[in-house]
Amino acid sequence: MSIDFESRKEEITKELLAAAETAGFFSLVDHGITVEEINNQFALSKAFFDLPQEVKARIPHSLETNNGWEYKSQIRPSTGVPDQKESFWLQRDSEWPSDEDVLGFSAATKSFISKCEVISKQVLACLSIALGFPEDHLNEAMDVNAPDNLTQMRMIHYMASENAVGTWRAGNHTDVGCLTLLFQRDGEDGLEVCPGRETHTDSSIGDKFSPIPAKTGPIVVNIGDMLMAWSDDRLKANFHRVRAKCEGKSPDRYTIAYFNTGRRNVVMQGPLKK
Ligand SMILES: O=C(O)CCC(=O)C(=O)O
């Protein structure tokens, strides 16, 4: 996406809007982060999750900041049972593992986050234009340098499992923020989406979900609840989930999500000024 972005902005805006108004999900390629950089970031994530529990627990998940490490603690209202995963939430100024914990983690991850910021800014500029806002509108409302910014990176590890019937790696949900960037790895499938928000129930239980194969390289992007509200419901925050195989073995799955979220003190109001 970063390649020729300025000259292709109009065309990209049309494509992003068409996807955001329907599936609420799209995939970015040629976005400016190489497969090598993505693989390196996943290696650092794995090195962190491989640490002993007591080391990871030195940076515990905080309900106040939503940063830190959690283990099988997230219960989705749609399932009522904990997601079968561990995850580590980070912000630029949150607590970070030291180089003794994972050599190079902090420097490389901060640089990876900066790259996610650049890509997010490009997508948010397009969506601002598409919605009839000034080009910088959504980016100012999500300025990561503002003290009230809530944007976070989340590294996730779904543990390998066997015959996972009755459990969820991540139960049905929509994302609460604005725009999520998701990195996956070849061979670690499991993400399923339910396009259209044409759901029969509040949590889309019983609806038809479609699998999105995991690929190293493309970034899967989806709209969250905040941006749905901000667009007067034009852009769709759709339900999605992560599933392990009901029968047989599912390998470990590692993902990295970058959640762009509106600042705490910004008023979200759509073009219709509802
Ligand atoms: O890990 C994934 O594939 C999806 C994660 C997700 O949907 C979330 O954390 O909101």
Ligand SMILES: [Fe+2]
């Ligand atoms: Fe999600």
